[in-house]
Amino acid sequence: xxxxxxxxxxxxxxxxxxxxxxxxxxxxxxxxxxxxxxxxxxxxxxxxxxxxxxxxxxxxxxxxxxxxxxxxxxxxxxxxxxxxxxxxxxxxxxxxxxxxxxxxxxxxxxxxxxxxxxxxxxxxxxxxxxxxxxxxxxxxxxxxxxxxxxxxxxxxxxxxxxxxxxxxxxxxxxxxxxxxxxxxxxxxxxxxxxxxxxxxxxxxxxxxxxxxxxxxxxxxxxxxxxxxxxxxxxxxxxxxxxxxxxxxxxxxxxxxxxxxxxxxxxxxxxxxxxxxxxxxxxxxxxxxx
Amino acid sequence: xxxxxxxxxxxxxxxxxxxxxxxxxxxxxxxxxxxxxxxxxxxxxxxxxxxxxxxxxxxxxxxxxxxxxxxxxxxxxxxxxxxxxxxxxxxxxxxxxxxxxxxxxxxxxxxxxxxxxxxxxxxxxxxxxxxxxxxxxxxxxxxxxxxxxxxxxxxxxxxxxxxxxxxxxxxxxxxxxxxxxxxxxxxxxxxxxxxxxxxxxxxxxxxxxxxxxxxxxxxxxxxxxxxxxxxxxxxxxxxxxxxxxxxxxxxxxxxxxxxxxxxxxxxxxxxxxxxxxxxxxxxxxxxxxxxxxxxxxxxxxxxxxxxxxxxxxxxxxxxxxxxxxxxxxxxxxxxxxxxxxxxxxxxxxxxxxxxxxxxxxxxxxxxxxxxxxxxxxxxxxxxxxxxxxxxxxxxxxxxxxxxxxxxxxxxxxx
Numbered sequence: 285x286x287x288x289x290x291x292x293x294x295x296x297x298x299x300x301x302x303x304x305x306x307x308x309x310x311x312x313x314x315x316x317x318x319x320x321x322x323x324x325x326x327x328x329x330x331x332x333x334x335x336x337x338x339x340x341x342x343x344x345x346x347x348x349x350x351x352x353x354x355x356x357x358x359x360x361x362x363x364x365x366x367x368x369x370x371x372x373x374x375x376x377x378x379x380x381x382x383x384x385x386x387x388x389x390x391x392x393x394x395x396x397x398x399x400x401x402x403x404x405x406x407x408x409x410x411x412x413x414x415x416x417x418x419x420x421x422x423x424x425x426x427x428x429x430x431x432x433x434x435x436x437x438x439x440x441x442x443x444x445x446x447x448x449x450x451x452x453x454x455x456x457x458x459x460x461x462x463x464x465x466x467x468x469x470x471x472x473x474x475x476x477x478x479x480x481x482x483x484x485x486x487x488x489x490x491x492x493x494x495x496x497x498x499x500x501x502x503x504x505x506x507x508x509x510x511x512x513x514x515x516x517x518x519x520x521x522x523x524x525x526x527x528x529x530x531x532x533x534x535x536x537x538x539x540x541x542x543x544x545x546x547x548x549x550x551x552x553x554x555x556x557x558x559x560x561x562x563x564x565x566x567x568x569x570x571x572x573x
Numbered sequence: 574x575x576x577x578x579x580x581x582x583x584x585x586x587x588x589x590x591x592x593x594x595x596x597x598x599x600x601x602x603x604x605x606x607x608x609x610x611x612x613x614x615x616x617x618x619x620x621x622x623x624x625x626x627x628x629x630x631x632x633x634x635x636x637x638x639x640x641x642x643x644x645x646x647x648x649x650x651x652x653x654x655x656x657x658x659x660x661x662x663x664x665x666x667x668x669x670x671x672x673x674x675x676x677x678x679x680x681x682x683x684x685x686x687x688x689x690x691x692x693x694x695x696x697x698x699x700x701x702x703x704x705x706x707x708x709x710x711x712x713x714x715x716x717x718x719x720x721x722x723x724x725x726x727x728x729x730x731x732x733x734x735x736x737x738x739x740x741x742x743x744x745x746x747x748x749x750x751x752x753x754x755x756x757x758x759x760x761x762x763x764x765x766x767x768x769x770x771x772x773x774x775x776x777x778x779x780x781x782x783x784x785x786x787x788x789x790x791x792x793x794x795x796x797x798x799x800x801x802x803x804x805x806x807x808x809x810x811x812x813x814x815x816x817x818x819x820x821x822x823x824x825x826x827x828x829x830x831x832x833x834x835x836x837x838x839x840x841x842x843x844x845x846x847x848x849x850x851x852x853x854x855x856x857x858x859x860x861x862x863x864x865x866x867x868x869x870x871x872x873x874x875x876x877x878x879x880x881x882x883x884x885x886x887x888x889x890x891x892x893x894x895x896x897x898x899x900x901x902x903x904x905x906x907x908x909x910x911x912x913x914x915x916x917x918x919x920x921x922x923x924x925x926x927x928x929x930x931x932x933x934x935x936x937x938x939x940x941x942x943x944x945x946x947x948x949x950x951x952x953x954x955x956x957x958x959x960x961x962x963x964x965x966x967x968x969x970x971x972x973x974x975x976x977x978x979x980x981x982x983x984x985x986x987x
Contacts, residue, residue: 401815402845403846403847422824493823494789494816496812496813536792544784545755545784
C-alpha cells in the first residue's frame with residue numbers, strides 16, 4: 285500500500301511538471317493556432333536564465349522566478365514580432381519557422397554558454413521531506429505542485445476575469461469582427477505569445493534543481509508538452525490540467541507495475557487509443573472553427 | 574554453349590580473378606608505403622563537437638589535441654610534426670563511419686583517435702578493419718569485442734568490478750539494486766556483476782533500465798526506498814545520471830547506508846550534479862582528477878592552462894591523452910620509412926608508459942592494463958581515492974563469457 289501512495293505522489297509531481305511546461309503551449313496553441321515547436325527551447329532558456337541569475341547575481345531559484353518570467357517573455361515577444369506574426373495565415377509554415385527558431389536558440393546557448401551540463405542549486409528553504417506515515421514527499425516537489433496549481437488558476441483568471449482575457453477570447457472567436465470593435469488583435473496576440481513563453485521560462489526555472497540543465501533539454505520536454513495538449517484538447521486549460529494528471533499518474537503507476545521503459549510505452553499506446561476514439565482530446569474547446 | 578565449355582570459361586575467368594587478386598597486395602603495399610612520407614605525420618581526430626555526445630567528446634577532443642601540441646612542442650616524432658586532421662561527426666554513428674573513411678583514405682592518416690560511445694566505435698569498426706588502419710578508442714566499455722584494428726584505452730568490466738564488488742559487499746552488504754540506462758553497456762556490466770555476485774554470495778534485489786535521457790526518477794527512488802538495498806549499482810550515463818543523483822539527494826537517501834556505486838560517474842557529471850548531492854557516493858575508475866602522481870599534476874595543470882581553470886579532467890579524457898603518447902612511443906620504435914597502421918599496432922603491443930593514473934601497458938589483445946581505483950566523491954566535486962589496486966590489472970574483454978578469450982590472434986573460442 286505504501287508503494288501505491290508513494291507512486292501516486294510521484295505521479296502528481298510528474299503531472300505538476302508536465303502541466304507547468306504544457307500550459308504555455310496550450311495557451312499559444314489553443315488561442316492562436318500556432319504550433320510552437322520552440323516551446324522546449326523557451327523552457328531551456330528559463331533554466332539557463334535561472335543558472336545565470338544564480339551564478340552571477342547570487343539569486344536563488346525562487347527569487348529568480350519573476351525575472352526569468354520577464355526575460356523569457358521578452359524573448360517570446362521579440363520572436364512573435366519578428367517572425368510568428370507574419371505567419372498567422374500560414375499555420376503550417378509556423379511549424380517550420382518555430383522549429384528553426386528552436387534550433388537557433390539551442391545553438392546560441394551552446395555557443396555562448398557551452399554544451400556541458402550546468403549546476404543550479406535548489407532552494408535551501410525547500411530541501412528535505414515531509415513524511416506522513418510511510419508516504420515520503422519531497423518538499424520541493426510539493427512546492428512545484430502548489431505552484432503549478434497557482435499558475436493554472438492565475439491563467440484561468442487572466443483568460444476569464446480580466447479585460448485582456450475578454451479581448452483575447454473575442455479575437456479567438458472572430459478576429460475580423462473584434463478588430464471592427466477596436467480591439468488591436470496584433471497586440472493581443474503578441475502579449476499572449478509572450479505570456480506563454482514566460483510560463484515556459486518559469487517551468488524551466490522550476491525544473492533546474494531536479495533535472496540536468498543542458499542546451500538540448502527542451503527537445504524531450506516539448507514532446508511531453510504536446511502529448512498533454514493533444515490529450516487535453518486544444519486550448520483548454522482544464523483539459524491540459526486533467527491530461528497532465530492523467531499522464532503523470534498513468535506513467536507512475538504503470539512504471540511501478542512494470543518498469544519505466546514499459547510504463548512509458550504503455551502510456552504512449554494508451555494515448556494512441558484515446559486519440560482514435562476522441563480525436564479532439566478530452567475537453568475540446570468549441571471556440572475555434 | 575556446352576556445359577564443358579562453360580565450365581572451362583568460368584575456370585579461365587576464375588584464374589584471371591586469382592591473378593588479379595594476387596597482384597593486389599603489391600598494389601596495396603605501394604600505397605601503404607605512402608603513409609606519412611610527407612613533412613609531417615597526419616593523424617585523425619574524430620570526436621563530436623556538436624550533437625548529443627558533444628559535451629563529453631569535446632573534452633576528449635581537447636585532451637587529444639593537448640597531447641599532440643605537447644609532442645609537437647617537444648620536437649615531434651622523428652623530427653616530424655604530428656598534423657591533427659579534425660573532423661566533426663556530429664554525434665551520428667553513420668557520420669563517424671563516413672568521416673573515418675575520409676580520414677583514412679583521403680587524408681592517409683596513420684591512426685585515428687575517436688569515439689566515446691560504443692555505437693560510434695562499432696560504426697567505425699568495419700571501416701578501420703577494411704582499410705587495416707588503427708582506431709584509438711579511449712572510453713571504458715562493455716568488452717566483448719576483439720578487433721585487431723582498435724586500440725582500447727579504457728577499462729573493461731573486469732577492470733572496473735573485480736576489486737569493487739567484493740569491497741562493496743564487505744563494507745555495505747550483499748543486496749544490490751541495479752539501475753542503468755537501456756543499452757548494451759549497462760546490460761553487459763550488470764551481467765558481469767551478477768556473475769561476481771553469485772560467486773561471492775550477493776544478490777540482486779532489483780534490476781532495471783531506464784531510457785537514455787530519462788529524467789524523472791521518482792518511481793525508481795520509491796522502489797529503492799521500498800526495497801532497502803545495501804548498494805545501488807549504477808550504470809546511468811550523462812544527463813540521466815545528473816538527474817538521478819540530484820533527485821536521490823533531494824529524497825534524502827543517506828549515502829552512508831545506501832551508497833550509489835557508479836561505473837560511469839566522473840568529474841564531468843559531478844560538476845553538474847553539484848558536490849553537495851554527489852558527496853559520499855562512490856565511483857570505480859582507473860583515474861580520478863585528484864590522483865596524486867607527478868604525471869597527473871602535469872596533465873591537470875597543462876589542461877587547465879590550455880582550456881580554462883574551471884575545466885575538469887576525467888577517466889576518459891585521461892585515456893584520450895595518454896593514448897596519443899602511446900602512439901608516439903610506438904612510432905619512435907619504427908623506422909620512419911616503414912610507418913603503417915599495422916606496424917604501429919605491432920610496435921605498440923607490450924609498450925609501457927607512465928600515464929597520469931600510473932604505468933599502463935598495452936596487452937597483445939590491444940586492450941590496456943590499468944590501475945583500478947575506488948573514489949568517494951567529496952563536496953568540493955573531487956573524488957578521494959580510497960582504494961587503489963595493488964597491481965596493474967589485465968584486461969579480459971570476455972570475462973563474463975566462459976570459453977572465449979581475446980588474444981593477440983583475435984578471438985579464441987574454446
